[in-house]
Each structure stands twice: as structure tokens, then as C-alpha cells.
Amino acid sequence: MTEFRLDHDRAARTGIPEAVLCEHKSAAQIAAIGAAVMKAGQRMLFTRLRAETVAALPAELRDGLDYDPDSGTAFLGAAASAQAMIEGIGIVAAGTSDLPVAREAARTLAFHGYAAPLTADVGVTGLWRLTGQLEALRRHRIIIAVAGMEGALFTVLAGLVEAPVIAVASSVGYGVASGGRVALGVALASCAPGVVAVNIDNGFGAATAAIKILRCVGR
Amino acid sequence: MTEFRLDHDRAARTGIPEAVLCEHKSAAQIAAIGAAVMKAGQRMLFTRLRAETVAALPAELRDGLDYDPDSGTAFLGAAASAQAMIEGIGIVAAGTSDLPVAREAARTLAFHGYAAPLTADVGVTGLWRLTGQLEALRRHRIIIAVAGMEGALFTVLAGLVEAPVIAVASSVGYGVASGGRVALGVALASCAPGVVAVNIDNGFGAATAAIKILRCVGR
């Protein structure tokens, strides 16, 4: 039985090459995919990859990985050169706890050749934190915003900048906010124009959406 | 059978006299309560009283009511004199659609002798709307804030004023925000200090809490 089928053609078809979501996959399955990628001489992005799983991979694959434990992402294959990075996307994280999700977005962008400055700890409880960064934030063409708890950042930010905001609720929170549901609700119910949402914790999805937007619309 | 028992003593015991929530009660039940109140020579506040129900009440009771259709509230008995109104509480409504709930709070306060200026349409999508009112809002000792949809007002407001904020989610919204659940979630999950919540649409409850606070703490 064929356990997986690499979608070599996906980049041509949708603008974004395939990536591997490692959650729910065994080390053996990931190793098999990695071997196939290496054999095909391709590059691949792995997400939700835990350090324990990396440790269980064959040394040959493990050595080929550029692994970042904070975001749980790994690059297989040559990195994009830093000087050729494309600009236009900014990332904003409401709090320190939202950084892992923000970094998943940043790493996904980097893998595809996009530089994305990350502005952290701008939750709206202290509005000056956000307004103090506005001038820089207004230079971005698209903003990825990550927030947990009550997610008010999404609405306030979208009311202050012209760029569209891709909102990523993070699963940071407890009680009614546990699992990121309140923040996702805010992202979807926001009265501010131009806010769109992806799944909770889906930094990868926010990044690929931003890339598709830049590629299709900015061309 | 005794269908209801007036709690004449409640004001002495809890600081707030009893009120009648008319939702789920028949006109006959409300009429009986009203008659008992009039007979006892007392005052009474009725909430969630619909115009159709008022029309079905006996003329004698109806004539004695000071009824406000926008908030669905009615006063039975002498009004508090306007010049003796106690100050210190402010009401803020995020949008025009939130006014019925805000008015239920305002009418409840008026019935008990509290003046409460109402600041409307200060949703945070246009932050200037709120910041332009800040000087006035900072004069209040307690603020009742009403917001539906995504309720980001609660967090932003509480980050800007020193007064405690009693948040009332309103059931204004659709999709994920229908019934006021997202706004309530924000009120409870807010990162800003000093935000407390009452039930969705409960302008009455916010007002009585504000009164208890002023009476107990401000004495």
C-alpha cells in the first residue's frame, strides 16, 4: 500500500508547495516521507514537529533538518537566501505567550522566501504598546495578527491600519477562553473591515494565505 | 395557592428593593402583582415588559405605570425627583443597536435615584470615537459598558480608565456572535484589570450591581 503521495505539482497548481503536518503522525511515517523527499531532491516544510519526534528520526534525515523547537517547524533542503527575501508581510503577537504560533507563521514565510518582521507584546490593555508601533505596522501590505485570551487586538488593529489583517487565534487562555475559542469568535465577529480568520493556532495557514495574496494580487 | 410573595424586606437586607422580570409571565400574573404593590402603597420596577403586555393590563394599573417601550421598563409609584439624583455612574454603549440594553440600565438607575449619562456609539473600530469621550468617561466612579458582536470595547475601555467596568454583553450579532456569546466571552476573558460581567442583555443586573457598589463601598 502507498501510505502517502507527494503532491509535486501543488506549487504550480496553487502557488504553495505541499507541507507535512506532523501532529498525529508517527516518527516512522515522517521518516518515510522525509526519505522520499530527499530522494526526489526536493525541499519540504514540516510543522507541529515535536523535539521528541525529531530525536526518533533516522540520523540521516535529522541531520538534514533545520529544526526550530520554539515553533516546532523544520526545513528539509536548501534554505532560501536571506538577501533575496521578499518583503511586505508583518506579524504581530498580542502577548509573549502567543509567540510559538507567530513563529510558526514566520518560519513558514521564511521557508518560502519571505521576510516578516515580528512585533510582540502589543495587547490592547496597554494601548500605547500598539499605537507606539503603528508607524512601522502601517508599512506592511498584509499583517498576520496572533492573539489568545479575548483577542481584542484583531479589531483594534484593523481599525487603525489600511492593510488586511489575517487573524490567528492562539489557544492561550483558560476558563471560557480555553482552546482559543473566544479569540476565534472575536476574529470572526469583528466589526472592523478587512479581518479574515484561519483556524486556531494555524500560523502555517496564515502564512500560506499571505503568500497567496502577495503572489496573486501583488503580481 | 399563593402565586407570588412580595419581598418587602429586600431593600433592607440587600440594599436593592425587589423588581419584577415580566418575561415568561402572563398579563394576568403581572396584573396581580401590580395590584398587590399598589394596595401595599409601594413602588415597583418592571423589566422586560412588552408593549403588547402593557396593553393587556387593567386600565387602573396601566395608568399608574411610567412605561418606556425602548427599554421595556415601567415604574409603578412616585418617581424619584430629578434634582436629587445621585451621580457617579456612567453608561457606555458600543453601537446604536446596543441602546435598548443600555437604557434598561439607565432606567433601573433612575428608578432608584441615580443619574447616569449615556455615551453611545463608541465602538473601537473607530478608536477616536472612544478616545474623544475619555475625559468625560474618566469622571465616572463606575462605568457600565454595553457591547454586542465582538465586544472589544470592554478591554480597550478598561485599559484606559481607572473606574471598574461592569460589562454587559448584548445579544446583538449573527453567526458565531449570535445571542451575545462572543461578547460575553470577551468580557470574561478580558486581560484588562477591573472588568466584571453580568448576564447577556442584563442591563438591570449591571445597574443594581453598580448601586450596591456605590452604596456599600462609597458610603
Next chain:
Amino acid sequence: MTEFRLDHDRAARTGIPEAVLCEHKSAAQIAAIGAAVMKAGQRMLFTRLRAETVAALPAELRDGLDYDPDSGTAFLGAAASAQAMIEGIGIVAAGTSDLPVAREAARTLAFHGYAAPLTADVGVTGLWRLTGQLEALRRHRIIIAVAGMEGALFTVLAGLVEAPVIAVASSVGYGVASGGRVALGVALASCAPGVVAVNIDNGFGAATAAIKILRCVGR
């Protein structure tokens, strides 16, 4: 008391002028807003405006409205000229029942000067319906997709086109799909890259997001 505050400056600040969500507002409130807009000599988009409410508006305002009952939208003020319409956005509706939401998006776009061809009845049960339209769909720079029931369209479409897909779940469905929750879940959980979501039935929000994207990224 000021019941509403027009945000004259919003277009400059966020790229999208303010609009009025009429749901939960009384005819009197809408009439007052309309009068203020006319007095200021501005244009305004009204959404979720029911025919009964239109009938209850003052004749002067009603006559000034370009009202579309299918989408529940009305334009106040001069229409954008058809020949100057900006292209690049396409709208796709999975089924006939999803058309009201799709039309809310189309009307919002038209009000702001964007032409958006609408492709209907391309649900993925009959995949040929969608694949038969692919050539035309691939010409769009952004696609707004509307689907209720199980919303599989979002994933299949995003796997076939390069453009980013703004997914709008519609509240068409029954049983587990009632209220549009399953379709929204699919939009958010989609494995296909480049799918972003707005609130259920929020054709207006999808349109404003598309405009912001075109303005900011396509500039």
C-alpha cells in the same frame, strides 16, 4: 445624547468607508442615520435591511435609496459608474440557496466600485460543475466563495486555483449543519492552503476584505 457618530474619516484610515448594519436597529434609528448622511452629502451602504424596514422609512430617505431586496442592501448617494468598475475579484456560490449571501458581497463590491462576476451552483457533489468553470475562475486574483451545508467547496476550490479564497459559510442547512456551523468549521479546518474565513453569512465582510487586499497588496 448622541446616538451615533459617523466615522467620516474611516476610509482614509482603513481604506473602507463605514457602512450601517441595519439588523437590530429600528427604522427610526436608521432614518436618523440616513438623514445625517444626506445632510453631510455623503454616500452610505446599508446592509441587512429588510423590506419591511424600508417601507417604514421616511419617503425622502426611501426615495434616495437604491434597494436590492435579494441581498438586503441599499445604496444611499450616487452609484459608482459601471464603466469604471475595477476587476480582479470573483464570487462563487455553491448552491442556489447561497445566492443572498453572495449577492451581499457583490453589492458591497459594486458600491465601492468593483465588478465581481458571480458563478453559481458549483457544489462539489457534481465536480464537473466546478471544473467546467475553472478556466474562468483562474482569471480572478481573489475569489470569494459562499457555501452552506457541508462546505466542501472551500477545500476543493482552493486546491484548484492559485488565488486566495475568502470563505463565507452561509447559514443554509439543517440538523448538524443548521446555522452554518459545519461549513464554517470546514472553512477554518481546511487542509488547502490559502483559505481564510469570515463570519457566517458575512458577504459584506468578505467583500471589504477583498477590497482591502486589492488596495493594499495590488497597489
Next chain:
Amino acid sequence: MTEFRLDHDRAARTGIPEAVLCEHKSAAQIAAIGAAVMKAGQRMLFTRLRAETVAALPAELRDGLDYDPDSGTAFLGAAASAQAMIEGIGIVAAGTSDLPVAREAARTLAFHGYAAPLTADVGVTGLWRLTGQLEALRRHRIIIAVAGMEGALFTVLAGLVEAPVIAVASSVGYGVASGGRVALGVALASCAPGVVAVNIDNGFGAATAAIKILRCVGR
């Protein structure tokens, strides 16, 4: 007290012999059931049996088990001979992560004497993966489809093949899709004719339903 009652007669009555769901049962309870089965000279299928539990079983029972850790299933008693396997059922898994559930179905079928080829990694993001397998898939009389995340596979597949589709949502996913709820929603809300659903992760149930269908309808 009798802790369990073997249903020796169930195969005659319902067409499917009893099986033991080991989740929530202690090793001691499973051991007692196994001993009774062996004593009665019967065969038995165990599902949701974890490797740790197997290790805690008495050696005599453990040695008699044909245990498969990937699916968590064990056979007690003589295996069905491979050459006598009945054909007609196919299994499809959307992604690599869905394989444990698909294998629970495959093993259940094998225990009862049914061969069921497993086609993996045919998620609809890359539609070619599915369409490339269509010719083979169309040969099946019944198809068991396993998918997590957004489960669009169910609808697309059922729109392409004539065979009825038994949809098994897998609990693969995160955020709104955690626990398999979105995929189950899609299975139930699918617009495509001929999709029926079993509980999340219930590969066993899908297999027994397929067998009952083949036995009753195909006779």
C-alpha cells in the same frame, strides 16, 4: 457477581459475532473475558487494545493473540484463511494520519473473512490523488472512507462513485477540528447521496456495517 456475559448467539441473531472494546476495561477484566473465550473454544476480536495492556495480560492469553499495535486490534483464535477472503469492500484514508482508524476497519474485516484493499493519502486538496485512483475505487461495492480535519473527501468521493460510502471521521485535527467534530459534521451534512456515518474513529463500526450490508443485501 457475573461481570460479563458472552453473547454466543449474536452472530446468528445479527450476523456479526460479539467483539470486546478494551478501552475503559482493566487488564484483569480483559484477561477474564479472554479466558472464558478460550475455554469456550471460540474466536474473539479485541479493539482499542493498547500495547501496555497487552503486556499486562497473562502469558497464556497474550501468546494466543494476534496483536496489531498500529490499529490496536487483536485476534484470539484461528485466523480466517487468506485465500477464502470475500471481496467487495474498499477502504480509503484521506491522509497518513488517518491510517490507524482505517486499519481498525481493515483488521475487523480480515477477522471476519473479508479482504479490503486500503487506498491512502487521497485528500481532496490535491484532487488528482483521488481521481487517479477512481478506476480502482469504482470496482468496490462498498467504500469505507476515513478522514479527519475538514473531511471534504466524503462529499467529493460520494459524488464520483456509485458505491455507498460509509464515512468515518477521524479525531485528527486541532482548533475547531479537534476531536473530529468538523469531519463528522461534514459526513452528516454532505450533499452527496449515499453517504452514511458512524462515530468518530469507529473503524470497527464501519467494518461491521459493511459486512452486514454485504451479507444481507448481497446474498
Next chain:
Amino acid sequence: MTEFRLDHDRAARTGIPEAVLCEHKSAAQIAAIGAAVMKAGQRMLFTRLRAETVAALPAELRDGLDYDPDSGTAFLGAAASAQAMIEGIGIVAAGTSDLPVAREAARTLAFHGYAAPLTADVGVTGLWRLTGQLEALRRHRIIIAVAGMEGALFTVLAGLVEAPVIAVASSVGYGVASGGRVALGVALASCAPGVVAVNIDNGFGAATAAIKILRCVGR
């Protein structure tokens, strides 16, 4: 714009011709579809069609419809001849209140040429009601079972007959059972082998699944 696309080929591709779900569609939309069907000389099944909507259809279409108000279904085009009806499917309704859903299934089957005897009021509170019908029920090759409230019928029935059971939860119930959620939960969580589920109230879906099973498996 093309508002709908008839899927003439669906029967050949999936074994079941297309049908029209009328809920959420306007009379004008239904009339347009009906006219296209008549023009093409085809037959069509309409479901969830309310009497008020029928009354609003053009006379020409209305006269061509065989409309059944109890089930909300209508046939357009020549009826299948009664003597040619295919047997093998039985329908069971737990209570009198479940009959509309059971009849949607029966009418769908009749439209496609299948006779399906309906056994009603066999809820398991009075087990004799069900056991008294067992002999007849055991003659069916597939059983469609409809139950609301707590849906225990699904499990008990599947433990007594050899035929697979397609369970349709009906939205009959109140309190925790409102909307049919408990009955659906029972259908999915049933310990009895061979129970598969479709969406709440989806008599149409149960019927088409039964037909696909008979066609594919029984051939």
C-alpha cells in the same frame, strides 16, 4: 448569470439522479428549476417543499406536481408504476411524531421505484410493540429507522435483526433532546453492530443511501 446547473449525468455517475432541496430557496428559484426540468423532459424530486411555497408556484408547474404535504415532497414527471416497485427496504418509525421524516424517506424511495412498507409506533418503551413486528421486519434487507427523543430504538432494533439499520434522528424532542441531538448521538454511539447514521430529519438521505446499497451491493 446561471443560477443553477442541472446535473443530468448524476444518475449515471452516482446511481441517484439529482433532487432539489427547497428549504432556503424562493418560489421564484424553484419555479425556474421546475421549468428547466420540464423543458428538458426530465423527472425531478423536490424535498422540504412547504404548502405555502407550492401555492406560490406558477400554475403550470403546480399542476405537474404530485405533492404530498405530510412529507413536504413533490414529484415532477411520470410516476414509477406501482407494480414494478422493487422490494427489500423497510421503514420503521418510533412514534407518531416521527412520521413526517419517515414519509420523506418513503416518498423518495417511491419516486425511484422502490416499495417500502412503513411500520410505525414501535418505540422501545413498550418493547412488545417492536417484538410483535419482528417477523415482518426481519424480511427486509435494509431497514431505515426514524426516532426522536432518546432514540433507543436504533440500538434495540439493530440487536434484533440481521439487516443493516440506517438511523435517522428526527428533531422531535424538547429540553436536552431538542433538535434531535440526543437521538443522533445514540445513532452514532450505538453499541449494536450495523447502525449507520445520516443527518437529523434526513429521510431523503437515508432513502438514497438505501437505494445505493441495493443497487451496488444487491446487483
Next chain:
Amino acid sequence: MTEFRLDHDRAARTGIPEAVLCEHKSAAQIAAIGAAVMKAGQRMLFTRLRAETVAALPAELRDGLDYDPDSGTAFLGAAASAQAMIEGIGIVAAGTSDLPVAREAARTLAFHGYAAPLTADVGVTGLWRLTGQLEALRRHRIIIAVAGMEGALFTVLAGLVEAPVIAVASSVGYGVASGGRVALGVALASCAPGVVAVNIDNGFGAATAAIKILRCVGR
């Protein structure tokens, strides 16, 4: 087809004769059941019977009904004589709005020959209301308690009396308490010993449980 099967034997088997839940049944269906009951010379209790439905019943049946609009119940057949009423069960309603549910319980009891004094408006906000009735309440052998909103009555009452408490949450409430969910949660989560729950608004079920208890345990 037989649309219904009267369970003549149920009283002998379970101690409680069958009753007819009229919600979700048409007037025609109810009329047919009523005719069969009258023909068999039996008695029958109808619940959830709305005045409009009564008006639509055949005069012969309507005249034979002892209908109570407040509780939506009707008796068909000779009433139990008042002097022979069995004592031991008490009913408590937290507020005036909970009376319809309390009366459904009272009428169900009366139909079966049980007298049940009803104590109303004893919500725990004014604890004296409840404690003032304690002496009388302590004389009951079983207490049926009805409460909506936050249902604190269940716990407080069960902590004060020796009798078991059958808790019926009523669907009186709004916001988070809408539909009776909070009150049901309290009934189930109560720390007080001896509280058992039935479905929301199920006064009938509470009454039949009380009868079964008296019959089986009190014999």
C-alpha cells in the same frame, strides 16, 4: 399502516398508564388517538396540548376533554374523585414564571389520583420565602421542585428537607440561562444529597417518577 399502537398493558407492566405527548403531533393524529381511546372505553392524559390544537379537534372529542390551558394538559375519561386522592407528594415552584411546568406535574398527579399541594415563589434570593414554608414542606414524602434561571433552589431545598427532591429545570431564563440549561446543570451538579433530575420542562416526567416511587417504595 397502523400509525399508533395503544399500550393498554403499560400500567400493569410499569405502574403508569400511557400518556400522549401532543407536541409535534397534528390535530388529526391526536383526534385519531382520542377516538381509539374513547372506543376502548379507556382514560388518557394528553400533555403539551395547545389551545389552538384543542380548537381543531372534533367536537365529540373536545367535549370529552377536561382541558387546562395553563398547563397544556387534558384528561379524557372520568376524573379521579377528589376525596380519594393519595397524599405524600409536594410541588415547589421557585418563581411565578415556573408555574406552567409545576402545573403540568400537578395535573399529571391529579389524573392518576394524587393530591399535590403547590408552594410557589420560594426562590432563594429571599431565603425567608423558603424557610417560612419549611414546616409544611417537611411533611411531604417526596418533593418535586421546579426552577429556571440559576436553579439554586434545588440545592438549598435538598439541604433543608429529608425528602428526596425531583428537580425539574424550567426553560425560564435568557442569555446563558436560556432554555433552562443552567438550572438543569445545577440540578445534576448539586452537592446536596438526594437530588435527582428529569428533562427541562418535564413536569409530566417528574410526576410519573414520583408516582412510581410512592407505588413501589411506599407499598
Next chain:
Amino acid sequence: MTEFRLDHDRAARTGIPEAVLCEHKSAAQIAAIGAAVMKAGQRMLFTRLRAETVAALPAELRDGLDYDPDSGTAFLGAAASAQAMIEGIGIVAAGTSDLPVAREAARTLAFHGYAAPLTADVGVTGLWRLTGQLEALRRHRIIIAVAGMEGALFTVLAGLVEAPVIAVASSVGYGVASGGRVALGVALASCAPGVVAVNIDNGFGAATAAIKILRCVGR
């Protein structure tokens, strides 16, 4: 500060002495309560007490405990003598996995001096399992029934016996049935008369309710 207050008087007031729910309590807290009980020369029932916590208790207390790991219960103080056990209550468990909850009920009853025979593995998938025990079950005056998964046992049992049924949903299940929610829904929505429910897994509550019923009603 006083961390706990023993309710010495509860037995006199409510018929049931206090017990200690150990979940969420630290070993130190439990030890302090135990010491106070021993000092007062009283008896006490501990529930939800895990073996790890028992191991962490002071030896003096631990030695005084009659601990049963299967049910997580412990008795402190002299046991009731077996020959003086009161009869009348029966316990039924649908499956082997439901035994821990059933045993919590049995142990609670034993602590208070009630003998309660436990009938296990009578799930309704094999109806003969239940009907074969009916004669014995019909001798009980009250039945405590424990079931997880889809809980159909509650309805079937209550339709077959005259005794009232106290239904305890157990948190045995997965997918839609995880946490016991479906079984609880069935217990509450059951059409069978005389079913009352307690919280999920609350064997203790079912037992105390049964005792209160026997004491108050059976006196």
C-alpha cells in the same frame, strides 16, 4: 482560618450524613479532615479517592481506612454489620466498563447499611441478557442503572420494570459519546416513565438518592 466545617448535623437534617469528595483535594486536606473525624469519633465516607493519594496519607489514617481501589471509596470508622443490611435497592451496569461507577454506588449503600445486588453486562444490544435477569430485577423496589456509550439501557429497563430507575450515565465512550454526554441525554430524554438522572459518573449521588427514597417513602 478554618479550612473545613464538618456538618455533624446533616444526617438528622437530610437523612444522609456528610461525605468527602476527594477529587480536587490535596492529601494534606484529606488528612486534616480524616483527623478531625477520628477525633470526633465519627464515621466518614470518602469518594473519588485515588490509590496515590491514599499512599500519601498519614499511616494512622490510612490504617483506619477500608479502601476499595476499584470504586475509589474508603470507609473510616466501624463497618455496618452485614447481617443488618437493608434490602430493596438493586444496581444494574450495562457493561463491564461501567463497573467502577456501579461499585461507587454499591459501596456508598454498604457504608450506610444497605445491601444492593449488582447485575452486570446487560446492555440492550443482546436483549436476552437483560430479559434473562428480569425476574430478579423486578424484585427490587428501586433500581440504580449505570450505562455509558448510548445508554439505551435506561429506557428499555424502565419500560420493563415497575420500580423507579435512577440513571447514572458513565463517562465511558468516545467520539460523540465521550464524557458520557450521550448517555446522560438519553437518561433525561427517555420516553419511559419513572427514569430520573444524576450527574455523569455520580454513583454516590444515585445511592444517596435511593437511600433518601427508601427512608422517606418506605417508612
Next chain:
Amino acid sequence: MTEFRLDHDRAARTGIPEAVLCEHKSAAQIAAIGAAVMKAGQRMLFTRLRAETVAALPAELRDGLDYDPDSGTAFLGAAASAQAMIEGIGIVAAGTSDLPVAREAARTLAFHGYAAPLTADVGVTGLWRLTGQLEALRRHRIIIAVAGMEGALFTVLAGLVEAPVIAVASSVGYGVASGGRVALGVALASCAPGVVAVNIDNGFGAATAAIKILRCVGR
């Protein structure tokens, strides 16, 4: 990149200095914040800080912390002197299991210079526990009440005292009450005037709200 921005000015702006919620933050992140606070010569409150995390902090920071494992709080910087503690706030915990949340409130108050006597184990099942403390409780100007399970304490307490009650549902409970949802529902749906709620387990938020109330209203 700046990972965090200390809000030095927050006390001046909102009356409450910033605090650090340690849940979801790594030891490295907390260490960096602590170092910055020490460098700035400020004080800081840390909440939700687990003992394992404390153990992983640099010795220099760890030695400067006044850590309380029961509440998971730590003070960095000089403690407020005990003799200068401000009075007026009382804390009430329904049960022993609610103490960690009550202590989070108490420690937050102590950090800011407020003394708050803690009254424990006053759940309303034994009403005497609460009424016996009433005289002392009535001396407080504000009461923070913590309760899990069914939370009836909130309503009963607010009906007995004049002070406003800040209700904190604790996540103590199981079955329907798991996660604190029922208690939160009661807090929000309470019929008693003057109950306001904060998020589940949010002792910190209740304390800061109480402080803001005392500061703003009591000034």
C-alpha cells in the same frame, strides 16, 4: 525583536500595576521578564506559576521571589507591610477544593496592600455553615465568592448581604460541571441583585476588580 514591553505606566492609568500570567510562558520567558523588572527596580506579581517552573528559573530571580505554591503566585520586590493593610474586602470559598482560587485572590490583594479575611467551607448544602458566618461577612464592603460544582452559594450569599459579590466559578467539578461551566452559569444567571462575575478560576481578576472598586468608589 522585543518579546515583551513592561507597562510601567499602567498603575497610573488604570489603578492596577501590571502582572504576569505565567501559564503558557516558558521559564526562559519568565526569567527575562523577571530580570527586566529587577533591573528597573520595580515590584511584580506573577500568577499561575508552577513549582516546576520556579525550579527552572535562575537562582538570582528565584531567591528574590516570595512564592506560594498553593495559589501559584509569587511576589518580586518588597512586600507591603502588614500593619498598613487596607481593609474592606472579604473572601468566601464554598468548599475546601476552592481554596487555591481563593488564595490567588488573597495573595493578589496582599501584594497590593489589602488584607482580606478568608472564610472557607460555607457551601449552601449545610446552610448553617453560611448563616453562622453572616455577622462577620456583613462587615465587608465587597465580597469575593469562590465556588465550583453548582455554585448555589453565589445566589444565596447575595440574597443575605448588602455588599456586592464578585463571583469566581472554580473549575472544581465533574460531568456536567467539569471545567466550572455550571458555576459560571449560576454566577451570570443569578436572580440575586449585585452579583458580578469574572472568568473561571480567575482569583486574580476578582481581586483587581475589588481593588479598583475600593479605589474609585471608596475614595
